[in-house]
Amino acid sequence: QVQLVESGGGLVQAGGSLRLSCAASGSIFRLSAMGWYRQAPGKQRELVATITSGGSTNYADSVKGRFTIARDNARNTVYLQMNSLKPEDTAVYSCNARTSTFPQYDYWGQGTQVTVSS
Numbered sequence: 001q002v003q004l005v006e007s008g009g010g011l012v013q014a015g016g017s018l019r020l021s022c023a024a025s026g027s028i029f030r031l032s033a034m035g036w037y038r039q040a041p042g043k044q045r046e047l048v049a050t051i052t053s054g055g056s057t058n059y060a061d062s063v064k065g066r067f068t069i070a071r072d073n074a075r076n077t078v079y080l081q082m083n084s085l086k087p088e089d090t091a092v093y094s095c096n097a098r099t100s101t102f103p104q105y106d107y108w109g110q111g112t113q114v115t116v117s118s
Contacts, residue, residue: 001027002107004095009112012085016116020080022095022109032100034078036069038091038114048093049080053100063089085116 008020020036035050049059049069057069068081078095095109 002031002097002099004097004107004109006093006095006109006112009093009114011115011117014085014087014116014118016085017081017083018085018114020082020093020095020112020114022078022080024076024078024095024097028076028097030099030101031097032104033098034071035096035098036078036080036093037096038089038093039111040088040091043091045094050096051078082114085114087116087118090114090116 003025005023006020008018010018012018033050033052036048037045038048039045047060048063049067051057051069051071059067066084070079091114092111093114094111097107099105
């Protein structure tokens, strides 16, 4: 009942910036938190940043201080501002939404590619 569509990925040089967007539709009133995950080739998916419905944020140590997650409730959109990008940030970034229902359920977007060249 929740659909997530990411956008904003692309190719950028090291030190540059990108802003990812995730537009949510459907039963978004049931969501307790949203976040961004990433998966690089040959690597497991890892958490990048999360934000709760109350606005609390959490970041992976590898991106803390460089990335910022934010929400625009009026547009039902979550953003990931990525600054000072590094080649190791190269990955497919996927938007995640977790419900507040029981049982909880995770929704995922299709992902957007971010490539950082050195």
